[in-house]
Structure formats: structure tokens, C-alpha cells
Amino acid sequence: MADTLRIALAQINPHEGALRANAERIRAARAEGARLGAALVVTPEFSIAGYPPEDLVRKPAFVADCAAAIADLAAETADGGPGLVVGGPWQEGDRLHNALFVLEGGRILARRAKHELPNYGVFDDKRVFDPGPCPGPVAFRGFRLGLMICEDWWFPGVSETLAESGAEILLSINGSPFEADKPRRRVDLAVRRVVETGLPFVFLNQMGGQDELVFEGASFVLNPDRSLAVAMRLFEEEIRLTEWRREGERLVCAPQPIPPEVPRLEQIYRAMMLGLRDYVEKNRFPGVVLGLSGGIDSALSAAVAADALGPERVRAVAMPSPYTSPESLEDAAACAGLLGIRYETIDIVPAMEAFRAMLAPAFGDRPPDITEENIQARIRGVTLMALSNKFGDMLLTTGNKSEMSTGYATLYGDMAGGYSVLKDVYKTTVFALSRWRNAHVPPDAKGPRGPVMPERVITKPPSAELRPNQKDQDSLPPYEVLDAILEGLVEGEKGVDTLVAEGHDRATVLRVWRLLDRAEYKRRQAPPGVKITRRAFGRDRRYPITNGYTELVS
Incomplete structure (x- = not known):
């Protein structure tokens, strides 16, 4: 049984729909991984096509072209170099999955479909994909890899199933969009998965902008003792080699220097x-x-x-x-x-x-x-x-x-x-x-x-x-007052009474609530913009323009 494994984490910036360019990025990442001595190079969620693909995956030609590009990459692994983990669509009969593909020895060694499909905020996976079964580990060069796709690790079910079926490491490929302070929240959640399973955890995220979404990378590795072994840079493409060894029955990642946290x-x-x-x-x-x-x-x-x-x-x-x-x-x-x-x-x-x-x-x-x-x-x-x-x-x-x-x-x-x-x-x-x-x-x-x-x-x-x-304040409350109320109404979906109980003036809250409600038709015609908060207008917060509901009469 092998005792050491080198995994290169490729935090790359795909271009939505640019399959040839994305395949070249993946090839370049594999070549860099080979130079570093990696046995496996892992790329982010839907790396062949860019995430989120939205209705592109409704085009049969697009799905077929993705499959062909992945098959070409698989054939190239016959050269004896590193294996690859690539994300993309998987057409299985009449079912379409958001999937990952393990490429090794000139073929597709394994496929795993995303089990937990997000359907909230900016995500519409359930609209275009079918869920896959809860996955089992993948045997790769003497190791048992617990491979997951993004939402799969946000809930305990998939990681617990992988641990119970013999996985030695939890490794998630992701297209997880930026929100202020989200990198820290991801680490906190990953600690729970480590505690529940006793397994090390790898979070690999894509980097780059896609319409209103930004993916900041911020990939990381947690060891079985919950310590942060690796932290990759924010807002930069990077290929990072991680080195794993068996210590008793556990896989442990060799620690690397951790950069200082990026201020909000x-x-x-x-x-x-x-x-x-x-x-x-x-x-x-x-x-x-x-x-x-x-x-x-x-x-x-x-x-x-x-x-x-x-x-x-x-x-x-x-x-x-x-x-x-x-x-x-x-x-x-x-x-x-x-x-x-x-x-x-x-x-x-x-x-x-x-x-x-x-x-x-x-x-x-x-x-x-x-x-x-x-x-x-x-x-x-x-x-x-x-x-x-x-x-x-x-x-x-x-x-x-x-x-x-x-x-x-x-x-x-x-x-x-x-x-x-x-x-x-x-x-x-x-x-x-x-x-x-x-x-x-x-x-x-x-x-x-x-x-x-x-x-x-x-x-x-x-x-x-x-x-x-x-x-401005001829027409609006002072911004420090206005923004606190808006954050409660928009991000918190709080009612007027709740905001008044928190100390805000009722007349001001009512005024802001009415302004927010009446401006929906304008927001629907606004250009796209960078998502920063937990609830951005457009993809996150979707209200009808014609809306007769009012929670207030005064």
C-alpha cells in the first residue's frame, strides 16, 4: 500500500462556454502538476465549461462537446503523468448530472454526480440538473478518495456516507461564489465535516468573474486534527502542490505557511x-x-x-x-x-x-x-x-x-x-x-x-x-440610518415591527420599506453588477414587479 500521495490543487479561472480555452487551462495545470511531481491534479467544479452554466446545458450540442473535450483529456493521461479530476456535465440516459470525472491511464476511471443540488440564492441547479446517488469513494493509486461537488459538503450526509464506505480523504471541487466574510464561514463549516468524519478535508474553488458572480478561490486543506494545513490565495489563479502521508490509519497533509487573513x-x-x-x-x-x-x-x-x-x-x-x-x-x-x-x-x-x-x-x-x-x-x-x-x-x-x-x-x-x-x-x-x-x-x-x-x-x-x-438627504434618510434599515429589510427579510423593536424610528422604517417595494421595476432593468453581500438584487432577491401584497396598512 502506498504511503504518500501528492495532489496538485488547480485554482483556475475558466471562461464560461469556452471549451477549447478551458481544456487548454486544464492541460497547463496538469503540466504544472507534473513538473511539481503530483500524482493527481484536481480542477474546480464544471471546470471544462465554467460554472454556473445556466441554460447552456440545455443544448445537446454543448453537452456533447463537453463530453468530447473530457474524453480528449482522458486519452492524454495515457502518458503516465498525473491523473486528473475535471468537472462537467454527464448525460446518463435521459438524466443530466453536474459531475466530476477522474481521468487516469488514458480513460475515464470514475464518474461521480453531484448529489445535493442547490436551489436558492444565485443557484438553479435543480432547474437544469438531476441529482446523482450518494457517492462512494474512488480508488486511485492505492488511496480511497472521497470526491464531492460543492453543495455535497454543505450538508453532513455525503461526507458521512463516504467516510462509512472507506474514504481516506474528503475532497470537494467547488464553484462557490464570493460574499464578504464567506472564506471564514467555509472554513468553519469544513471543521464540522472533519469532526463528524475524522477525515482530512480539501476545499478547491474556482477563481474568476462570471457575469454578476465572483469566485475568489480561497481554497484550503484541513487535517484530521482540524488544523489548517494549506490556505491558497484569494482572487488569484494558483497551482498548489499538497503532500500527503499515512500516519497510522490517517492521511495527513504536510503543513504549509498560512498567509494572513485578507481584511473585509x-x-x-x-x-x-x-x-x-x-x-x-x-x-x-x-x-x-x-x-x-x-x-x-x-x-x-x-x-x-x-x-x-x-x-x-x-x-x-x-x-x-x-x-x-x-x-x-x-x-x-x-x-x-x-x-x-x-x-x-x-x-x-x-x-x-x-x-x-x-x-x-x-x-x-x-x-x-x-x-x-x-x-x-x-x-x-x-x-x-x-x-x-x-x-x-x-x-x-x-x-x-x-x-x-x-x-x-x-x-x-x-x-x-x-x-x-x-x-x-x-x-x-x-x-x-x-x-x-x-x-x-x-x-x-x-x-x-x-x-x-x-x-x-x-x-x-x-x-x-x-x-x-x-x-441626497433632501430625499433620503441619513445613509447610516438608511443602510441599517435596508440591510434588515433586504439581507434579513425583517418586518417593520422587528426593525422598530431594534430601535429604528417607525415612520422612517415605513418610508424606506415603501421606497424599496416601489423600486422593483427599476431594479429589474438595471445592469448586472458584482455580488458582494449575502442577498444581491437580481439573482438573489427576486420580487414581482406587479405586487399587491402589503404587510402594513399604516
């Missing part, structure tokens, strides 16, 4: 960077364009873009109206200068005057109101979309979660665009992130080494500047 704000900022970078790169945009108003939201969005893509791929546009303060234009120019991004000014006053004259006969003697404010926002949206169309850059929207929650945004105006990095970030977190970025530089940033915005951008009262002396 850095996690969020780097998740926004990765989500934007992969959205732009994988969809082949040359760069991004955005409106730079001199306010904190657009300043932070521009900083994320410069850090993710490089300053040379970011184009910022100031679009002053009669209500734009000189300080805002100064701050916008200063932001652009600190970031080193392209910057220009396009005056929207001629367009405002043209709309006023064009609509005067239809509006008659009705006084100006929010209509004229929204026209300004829409002129800016049209201007930015024109630049996007002409030059090919994707329009980056700059609204935050507080605004999207309350509808404090203009459809076809400041909501126009292709992607948003702040969509799931509350305004209070925007302030915190801005201060963090002015004091820190993310390790993989392509932007400047120093501050990215003037202090005044962070400290001045937020304003849309669509009318004289306008301030």
Missing part, C-alpha cells in the same frame, strides 16, 4: 476589481467609459476600473449642467489626475435647452419638476452611450445599493450602462472603501500607488446636482 474591505474591493476585469476581458471590450461627476460613487467606480484594467483603458467624462458646482468639476478633474485616466468635459446645457424647446408645446404651463431633473440624467446617459457606441468601450454605471434599493436613480439615465461595480455595495460601505483605497493599494492593482481621490470627495455631502442646492 480589501476582500470587497478586490472582488469588484475581479468582477469588472473578467466581465470586460471575457466579453472583449477594449475598456470602459463612465461619467465622472466629482462625487464619491463615480470616483470609487473609476478607481476600481483603473486598478482592474489599467488607467489607459478608462475614459472619464464630466458633463456639467447649470447646477454643477465648480467644486464638483475640480474634484472630478483631480480624481482623473490622481488615477491617470483619460478625462474630458462635455457640456449638456445645449441638449437641455433643445429638450426644453422641443417639449414646451407638450408641457404647456406645467411648472418644472422632477421631469426636468430626469431629462438631465438621461441626456448624460445618451451622451455616454454615444461614446460607448462610437469607440467600443463599455459604459460603467456608478449607482450603489442604497440608491438601487430606494429607486434614487433615473431609468435610462444614470442607470444606463453595461455593468456596475457598486450595485451590491451600500453607501456607507462606499465611504469606507474609498478611505481604504486612499490608504492602501491592492496587491494586483494596475492603478496608482497612492491616493485615488481628494479628501473632499469623501467628506462633502452627496448630491445628484440636478437642481439648485440639492442634497
Whole structure:
């Protein structure tokens, strides 16, 4: 019986649907594993195709092409090099599984189908996949591997079955999306599986951005004594060799240096960077364009873009109206200068005057109101979309979660665009992130080494500047109050009475609750954006637009 096993964990970034490119990534990972002396190279969930595949797996041709790519990879293992664990679809008669394939000796040695199918939040596995039976271990080069797929280890049943049937190690391949503080929660949950089974545990996650989801990697290994033996980097691709030996009847992983925990704000900022970078790169945009108003939201969005893509791929546009303060234009120019991004000014006053004259006969003697404010926002949206169309850059929207929650945004105006990095970030977190970025530089940033915005951008009262002396808090409660209520309503699904019992003013809670409820139609038309919290708008929180239910009458 063999006493040592070397397993290379390939924390790679697949490109959804790009089967040839993904197969090449897997080949490169196997070659690196061979160089390191690995007997087995393990890749993440659905690594041949990218996760989540959504309705791509409803295409028979797609499933067949995945199978062919996996068969090609299997044939290549006849060279005597490392075995492979690859994730992808498995068509078994009329049943379609989310599966893993163990490739060894020129063939598919074993298949295992995902048993626990998630059907909550961002996951729709039950919609497109059939569950497999509770899996047994796979014999590989003298070892018995307890292989699982993502959700299988979030519940005790699969890991306990594997332990009872002779597995020596629990090894889970994953497509587990990022949420703030989730890396720590995963480790805490994995400890339970180790305690229940007495077996070491390997968590291998994919890395990269896929539409609204970010996968931060953060793969790790726990030994049978629950100690953290290996911790892989966050937000980076990596091939890590792990070395296992038998100590008595247990397999133990040789400990490696553990990097310091990444602080929460850095996690969020780097998740926004990765989500934007992969959205732009994988969809082949040359760069991004955005409106730079001199306010904190657009300043932070521009900083994320410069850090993710490089300053040379970011184009910022100031679009002053009669209500734009000189300080805002100064701050916008200063932001652009600190970031080193392209910057220009396009005056929207001629367009405002043209709309006023064009609509005067239809509006008659009705006084100006929010209509004229929204026209300004829409002129800016049209201007930015024109630049996007002409030059090919994707329009980056700059609204935050507080605004999207309350509808404090203009459809076809400041909501126009292709992607948003702040969509799931509350305004209070925007302030915190801005201060963090002015004091820190993310390790993989392509932007400047120093501050990215003037202090005044962070400290001045937020304003849309669509009318004289306008301030956000003319229309909204103070952000520290608003965000606490929104977090209770959105993330916690708490009722009004519960929030009042927690110390919030009833009238304010009712007002925020009504704003949140009425803005659903706007959110349904918002661009995608990076998921940061436990409950993001869009894939996580899905409410009907036409909705007559009210839990309150007052």
C-alpha cells in the first residue's frame, strides 16, 4: 500500500462556454502538476465549461462537446503523468448530472454526480440538473478518495456516507461564489465535516468573474486534527502542490505557511476589481467609459476600473449642467489626475435647452419638476452611450445599493450602462472603501500607488446636482440610518415591527420599506453588477414587479 500521495490543487479561472480555452487551462495545470511531481491534479467544479452554466446545458450540442473535450483529456493521461479530476456535465440516459470525472491511464476511471443540488440564492441547479446517488469513494493509486461537488459538503450526509464506505480523504471541487466574510464561514463549516468524519478535508474553488458572480478561490486543506494545513490565495489563479502521508490509519497533509487573513474591505474591493476585469476581458471590450461627476460613487467606480484594467483603458467624462458646482468639476478633474485616466468635459446645457424647446408645446404651463431633473440624467446617459457606441468601450454605471434599493436613480439615465461595480455595495460601505483605497493599494492593482481621490470627495455631502442646492438627504434618510434599515429589510427579510423593536424610528422604517417595494421595476432593468453581500438584487432577491401584497396598512 502506498504511503504518500501528492495532489496538485488547480485554482483556475475558466471562461464560461469556452471549451477549447478551458481544456487548454486544464492541460497547463496538469503540466504544472507534473513538473511539481503530483500524482493527481484536481480542477474546480464544471471546470471544462465554467460554472454556473445556466441554460447552456440545455443544448445537446454543448453537452456533447463537453463530453468530447473530457474524453480528449482522458486519452492524454495515457502518458503516465498525473491523473486528473475535471468537472462537467454527464448525460446518463435521459438524466443530466453536474459531475466530476477522474481521468487516469488514458480513460475515464470514475464518474461521480453531484448529489445535493442547490436551489436558492444565485443557484438553479435543480432547474437544469438531476441529482446523482450518494457517492462512494474512488480508488486511485492505492488511496480511497472521497470526491464531492460543492453543495455535497454543505450538508453532513455525503461526507458521512463516504467516510462509512472507506474514504481516506474528503475532497470537494467547488464553484462557490464570493460574499464578504464567506472564506471564514467555509472554513468553519469544513471543521464540522472533519469532526463528524475524522477525515482530512480539501476545499478547491474556482477563481474568476462570471457575469454578476465572483469566485475568489480561497481554497484550503484541513487535517484530521482540524488544523489548517494549506490556505491558497484569494482572487488569484494558483497551482498548489499538497503532500500527503499515512500516519497510522490517517492521511495527513504536510503543513504549509498560512498567509494572513485578507481584511473585509480589501476582500470587497478586490472582488469588484475581479468582477469588472473578467466581465470586460471575457466579453472583449477594449475598456470602459463612465461619467465622472466629482462625487464619491463615480470616483470609487473609476478607481476600481483603473486598478482592474489599467488607467489607459478608462475614459472619464464630466458633463456639467447649470447646477454643477465648480467644486464638483475640480474634484472630478483631480480624481482623473490622481488615477491617470483619460478625462474630458462635455457640456449638456445645449441638449437641455433643445429638450426644453422641443417639449414646451407638450408641457404647456406645467411648472418644472422632477421631469426636468430626469431629462438631465438621461441626456448624460445618451451622451455616454454615444461614446460607448462610437469607440467600443463599455459604459460603467456608478449607482450603489442604497440608491438601487430606494429607486434614487433615473431609468435610462444614470442607470444606463453595461455593468456596475457598486450595485451590491451600500453607501456607507462606499465611504469606507474609498478611505481604504486612499490608504492602501491592492496587491494586483494596475492603478496608482497612492491616493485615488481628494479628501473632499469623501467628506462633502452627496448630491445628484440636478437642481439648485440639492442634497441626497433632501430625499433620503441619513445613509447610516438608511443602510441599517435596508440591510434588515433586504439581507434579513425583517418586518417593520422587528426593525422598530431594534430601535429604528417607525415612520422612517415605513418610508424606506415603501421606497424599496416601489423600486422593483427599476431594479429589474438595471445592469448586472458584482455580488458582494449575502442577498444581491437580481439573482438573489427576486420580487414581482406587479405586487399587491402589503404587510402594513399604516
